[in-house]
Amino acid sequence: MIYIQLIGYVAGALNTFCFLPQVIKIWHTKQTRDLSLPMYIANTTGTILWCLYGVLVAQPPIWIANGVALFLIGSILILKIKHG
């Protein structure tokens, strides 16, 4: 069972930190034209709701992982609104 949990942790880490390269790329290029605004509005909203869910069911792994993801996804949304 321990390797199943490991798969879950690696999956969670990848899907949380995958947004970091996009933040860094925008930071360098200041270009966001090809990014979908509705995608980042929906993803930010969904991640806020996951944080809320994690708090309501008292599961720190859920709200901590989604809190980190929210910081990154929210940054992309703000940069998309700023750069157009």
Next chain:
Amino acid sequence: MIYIQLIGYVAGALNTFCFLPQVIKIWHTKQTRDLSLPMYIANTTGTILWCLYGVLVAQPPIWIANGVALFLIGSILILKIKHG
């Protein structure tokens, strides 16, 4: 408790289908220059691992939701590789 579950379902639906507007946008513009390739490689890998995790722990909600997300995220990755 029912409203907490509802928050979870809405969060899951938003974070699964949020990638659809990005697929549609690329379909129309054929432009993916501003998208981060490492982001979509990591996100596709993470979502494959979530599907595997869902199968291994016999939780259909996990592998079904991530299977739909994988179709969308994988499509963006293929379009990014195609259009550069």
